[in-house]
Amino acid sequence: MKIIKLITLFFIVTLAFQSCKNKKETKTVAETTKTTSKKQPNIIFIFADDWGYGDLGIHGSSFCDTPNLDKMAADGLDFQNFSVVNPVCSPSRVGMVTGQFPARQSVHGHFASVASHAKRNMPDWLDTNAPMLPRMLKTAGYTTAHFGKWHLTNTHVEDAPTPLEYGYDEYGAFNIAGRLHQMQVDSTLHKTIDFAKRNKDKPFFINAWIHATHTPHYPKTKYMDKYAHLDDQKQVYAAVVAEYDARIGELFATLKELGIDDNTLVLFSSDNGPEITGTKKMTEDNSTGPGMGEYYSVGEDGGLKGRKRSLFAGGVRIPFIVRWPGQVPAGKVDKTTQMSAVDLLPTFMELAGAHYPEGYKPDGESIVAAIKGEKYNREKPIYWDWRFSSKRPYFWPSAGIQDQNWKLLINKKMNRTELYDISKDWTEQNDVSVDHPEKVKALIEKLELFQKTLPKNPPANTFSKERE
Numbered sequence: 001m002k003i004i005k006l007i008t009l010f011f012i013v014t015l016a017f018q019s020c021k022n023k024k025e026t027k028t029v030a031e032t033t034k035t036t037s038k039k040q041p042n043i044i045f046i047f048a049d050d051w052g053y054g055d056l057g058i059h060g061s062s063f064c065d066t067p068n069l070d071k072m073a074a075d076g077l078d079f080q081n082f083s084v085v086n087p088v089c090s091p092s093r094v095g096m097v098t099g100q101f102p103a104r105q106s107v108h109g110h111f112a113s114v115a116s117h118a119k120r121n122m123p124d125w126l127d128t129n130a131p132m133l134p135r136m137l138k139t140a141g142y143t144t145a146h147f148g149k150w151h152l153t154n155t156h157v158e159d160a161p162t163p164l165e166y167g168y169d170e171y172g173a174f175n176i177a178g179r180l181h182q183m184q185v186d187s188t189l190h191k192t193i194d195f196a197k198r199n200k201d202k203p204f205f206i207n208a209w210i211h212a213t214h215t216p217h218y219p220k221t222k223y224m225d226k227y228a229h230l231d232d233q234k235q236v237y238a239a240v241v242a243e244y245d246a247r248i249g250e251l252f253a254t255l256k257e258l259g260i261d262d263n264t265l266v267l268f269s270s271d272n273g274p275e276i277t278g279t280k281k282m283t284e285d286n287s288t289g290p291g292m293g294e295y296y297s298v299g300e301d302g303g304l305k306g307r308k309r310s311l312f313a314g315g316v317r318i319p320f321i322v323r324w325p326g327q328v329p330a331g332k333v334d335k336t337t338q339m340s341a342v343d344l345l346p347t348f349m350e351l352a353g354a355h356y357p358e359g360y361k362p363d364g365e366s367i368v369a370a371i372k373g374e375k376y377n378r379e380k381p382i383y384w385d386w387r388f389s390s391k392r393p394y395f396w397p398s399a400g401i402q403d404q405n406w407k408l409l410i411n412k413k414m415n416r417t418e419l420y421d422i423s424k425d426w427t428e429q430n431d432v433s434v435d436h437p438e439k440v441k442a443l444i445e446k447l448e449l450f451q452k453t454l455p456k457n458p459p460a461n462t463f464s465k466e467r468e
Contacts, residue, residue, distance in 0.1 A: 040141065040203040040352055041324065042264040044192065045344065046248065047096070047207065049089065049149060049214035052274030053318055054302030055241060061300055063227075063234045064241045068249035069268060069321065073331075076323030077371060080335040081422070083382060083402070084272055085342055087308055087315035090151050092271040092341065093209070094126055097133045097152075097166075099345030099362035101450075103385035105130050106458035111175075113156040114466040120387075123462030125153035125160040125177075131360050133345045135167030137205045140354035144168050145195045148188035148209035151175040155182070157464050170195065174211070185211035186218065189247040193254045200258045205348070212244040213237065213299055215275065216291020233277075236296040252323075262325045265351065269341070270318040272308045274299025305428050306394040311384050311409055313428045314394070322371045329373035335426070338378045338402065343367045378404070383450050401447045408433075408443040419443070 053059055057066045058073050059080075085095035090110045091102035098105065106123055117124050134144035146163045150173040153160035160177035172183040172191050183191070192208040223239035230238060248268070255261040278294030306312030320339065322328050342364030349356065350366045363380065370376035384400040389411055396416060397409035405423035410416070419433035419440050433440050 041327075042196070042203055042260060043137075043142075043205045043348055043351070044196075044251070044264060044266045045096075045205075045207050046189075046266065046268045047093070047148075047209040048212055048244070048268070048270040048319075049210065050272060050275045050297070050299065050308055051213050051241075051270035051319065052299035052301050052307075053304055053314070054300030055213065055274065056319055059302050059319065063230055064238045064300075066241060066245045068245045068252070069319075072248070072252070072266070072268060072323050073321050073333075075325065075330050076321060076328045076332075077373065078333045079320040079322065079337060079339060079370075080317075080333065081337055081426075082269065082318065082320030082339040083316045083341070084270075084318055085316075085340060085382065085384060087272045087306075087310055087384075087386060089149075089214075089271050093151060094130075095363075096341045096344055097126075097207075098131050099133065099342050099364050100131065101342060101363050101383050101385065103454045104363075106455055106462075108385060108387045111151055111154040111157070113154070114464045118467060121457060123458035124157045124464040124467070125462055126166070127459050127462050128161050128165045129459075129461070131345075131357065132166045133348060134205060134207075136345070136349060136354055136357065137352055138167055138169075140349075140352040141203060142352060143199050143202055143204045144170075144206075145192075145204070146171040146173060146207045146209070147183075147191040147195070148173065148207070149175050149185075149211060149214075150209070153177055158466070159464050186243075189244070189251055193251055196251075196254060196260070196264075197258060200260050203352070210244055212240050213274070213297070214288070215293050215297060216289050217293075217296050218291050219243070232281075233296050233298045236292055237298050265322070265324040265327070267323075267344075268319060268321045273304070273306065273310070273315040273318060274301055275308050303427050309388070309390075310394045311386055311389075311397040311400045312394050313422075313426075316384065324371070328371055332373060334370070336423070337367075337370050337376055338382070338404075339367055339370065340364055340382045342382075347371070381446060381450075383447065385451070385454065399447060399451070401443050401450070403443060403446065406439055406443060408440060408447070410444065410447070417444070 055064050057070045084092040085101055086092045088110050091107045094102035094107045146168045155178045158178045163171040174182050174185050188210045192206050217236050217240050219236050219239035223242045227235045227238040255264050275297035277297050281295050301314035304314035306314035346362045346364050346366040350368050365380050381401050381403040386398055389396050389398040396411050398411045400409045407420045407422050409418050418431040420428045
């Protein structure tokens with residue numbers, strides 16, 4: 001009987017011990033999950049529009065003041081060899097959100113009208129089945145939002161999908177399908193701040209795609225008065241830049257107030273180089289809507305050759321500033337590390353601890369090491385596919401490849417090819433193709449192999465009913 005009692009007591013003690021152990025293990029798992037969640041940084045990507053490389057104080061702007069962006073660089077890293085994958089809006093943005101070159105989605109130029117798309121053999125919107133960064137980050141526990149310019153379709157396309165169909169939990173946008181709500185262009189960063197306040201206790205990702213410095217310009221009186229000493233073209237442009245720089249300052253102040261500054265990665269860049277300045281002083285001269293037009297688009301290229309719509313550096317090399325207190329070295333300038341917009345998706349995925357969908361292959365590569373100030377050497381080439389070149393100076397290239405320190409630009413129809421050694425010629429002034437025929441041949445072969453992988457036509461599910 002005593003033996004039975006002892007055995008019973010033994011089982012009771014064992015069960016009690018196991019129960020305590022399970023509770024302890026459960027707590028440990030919960031704590032681990034909480035710790036893991038904290039390690040996932042919030043990510044805010046500010047994508048400007050037509051903001052030139054030279055439109056920053058730290059890049060030598062002759063008339064614009066950008067104290068908050070300058071401080072962002074002082075607190076973080078100023079990368080000066082970062083390129084977008086197309087010299088105009090829509091395809092540049094497609095490259096960022098898919099992590100692949102936009103020609104893989106048949107997006108070669110900007111989204112406009114259905115008739116225009118059909119003429120250019122383009123889809124009417126980005127394929128909803130395309131690989132999408134927000135959708136991937138959601139699998140890692142992120143809450144996602146898009147605020148500001150969309151332009152993965154256009155207002156002229158009535159039946160295009162909403163951003164929700166691409167993996168965003170919330171959005172407010174302009175340059176979006178005509179049947180959807182069009183938010184005011186100047187509310188992007190206000191909405192970004194509001195979203196951060198509401199989601200500060202969990203990891204979030206925000207695409208904050210601001211309107212500046214694209215036309216039409218809507219300068220505020222406060223900033224126009226500040227730059228009254230400038231001529232009217234520069235006054236308007238500087239006022240627009242100053243307003244958005246101030247709002248970026250408000251964003252950083254909010255992150256500190258919320259106590260999430262140290263766990264928030266903020267990046268600033270632009271979708272292409274500065275717009276070509278218009279010649280007529282008209283309110284709507286070459287503008288995309290009511291407001292001040294291209295006459296006031298006097299953005300600076302910082303000495304780089306070319307502007308928007310050019311594959312030369314001035315059209316595709318743009319500002320890229322990264323700030324993440326405690327993780328990104330402060331005040332460092334990196335002029336040599338080669339990066340591209342298709343690298344952002346792999347980078348954010350690594351930081352989030354997320355996994356790619358089955359079968360997905362990015363064209364970019366993670367630059368986590370680079371943004372943390374560590375050694376990084378790019379392995380993959382950067383390709384450009386631009387089918388709307390012109391005979392204007394610097395606008396003739398229709399395709400290009402950058403591999404290591406070599407950049408080749410070509411237009412077969414014009415029988416023209418140029419080669420630049422960007423390690424020695426950062427502004428791309430000296431064509432050395434005659435001196436390096438073997439390098440030209442090798443790069444052309446790589447470019448042609450890439451072009452053979454591109455689809456000939458857009459997928460049928462990207463066509464508006466208007467095409468029927």
